[in-house]
Amino acid sequence: MPALSLEHVSKIYSPAPRSLRERLSGKPAHPGFQAVQDVSLAVEHGEFFGLLGPNGAGKTTLISMMAGLARASSGRIRICGYDVVDDFRAARRSLGVVPQEIVYDPFFTVRETLRIQSGYFGLKRNDDWIDEILANLGLSDKADANMRALSGGMKRRVLVAQALVHRPPVIILDEPTAGVDVDLRRMLWTFISRLNAEGHTILLTTHYLEEAEALCGRIAMLKNGRIAALDTTQALMARVGGADLEDVFVRIMHTEAVGEEFTA
Numbered sequence: 001m002p003a004l005s006l007e008h009v010s011k012i013y014s015p016a017p018r019s020l021r022e023r024l025s026g027k028p029a030h031p032g033f034q035a036v037q038d039v040s041l042a043v044e045h046g047e048f049f050g051l052l053g054p055n056g057a058g059k060t061t062l063i064s065m066m067a068g069l070a071r072a073s074s075g076r077i078r079i080c081g082y083d084v085v086d087d088f089r090a091a092r093r094s095l096g097v098v099p100q101e102i103v104y105d106p107f108f109t110v111r112e113t114l115r116i117q118s119g120y121f122g123l124k125r126n127d128d129w130i131d132e133i134l135a136n137l138g139l140s141d142k143a144d145a146n147m148r149a150l151s152g153g154m155k156r157r158v159l160v161a162q163a164l165v166h167r168p169p170v171i172i173l174d175e176p177t178a179g180v181d182v183d184l185r186r187m188l189w190t191f192i193s194r195l196n197a198e199g200h201t202i203l204l205t206t207h208y209l210e211e212a213e214a215l216c217g218r219i220a221m222l223k224n225g226r227i228a229a230l231d232t233t234q235a236l237m238a239r240v241g242g243a244d245l246e247d248v249f250v251r252i253m254h255t256e257a258v259g260e261e262f263t264a
């Protein structure tokens, strides 16, 4: 059973409610926006998998559906075999998500934030692991600082820490290095690579393609909500050509022929 499995997943966002004037005009209702279309893929346990695509390709929408924050319009998503709808709690417990947007409660310290997050998963005595996460993310000296007193990069570190408190087998990072300094990038990738070597499955979205090239064994590229390419990083580079993954990405995004031609 794969760590992550998506079968024919689609998402159509409902249209904004029509104004009275639109309703009276008798015009047909807007059909909604198709953000993800028929995406199928499986990520095996222990993989470091990259999900790439330009702005608006559907990456965050896919991640929101995996995390149970948005519901697929059709198709099926399973985390470690647990259906994200029918088996939500088990699926959620198997997953740690580092969201793209920085959200935090300004009334708590870093340690309190991580203890509360642990509580959501029924973990009462989790301080040893919390201390280890804080040390690995360079946050030990901020443990008792209030969240609102942290810089943007430090708040992002706390988001990473929050995703890891319950030692989830599958870790999803949605653009975790956007706007963070080189020290945190290095620290973060050392820690995440260690967790990956210990068996955690990693799914990463990033616009820093050199990071994806260095870290990801396999990559899916999304274009307009569909899979445009899916293969090992090496095979994609060999097949498409170009100096690096950025070249491959640009070529695939600018070609009409996508899908099977670039899919293993």
Ligand SMILES: Nc1ncnc2c1ncn2[C@@H]1O[C@H](COP(=O)(O)OP(=O)(O)OP(=O)(O)O)[C@@H](O)[C@H]1O
Pocket (backbone or CB within 6 Å): 013, 014, 033, 035, 053, 054, 055, 056, 057, 058, 059, 060, 061, 062, 100
């Ligand atoms: N709640 C929503 N309602 C309607 N449309 C949405 C909603 N959320 C996202 N979209 C649209 O769905 C498409 C995919 O958005 P999504 O955020 O998944 O892209 P992304 O690949 O994560 O982009 P980025 O790299 O900019 O983060 C975009 O066109 C976006 O405007």
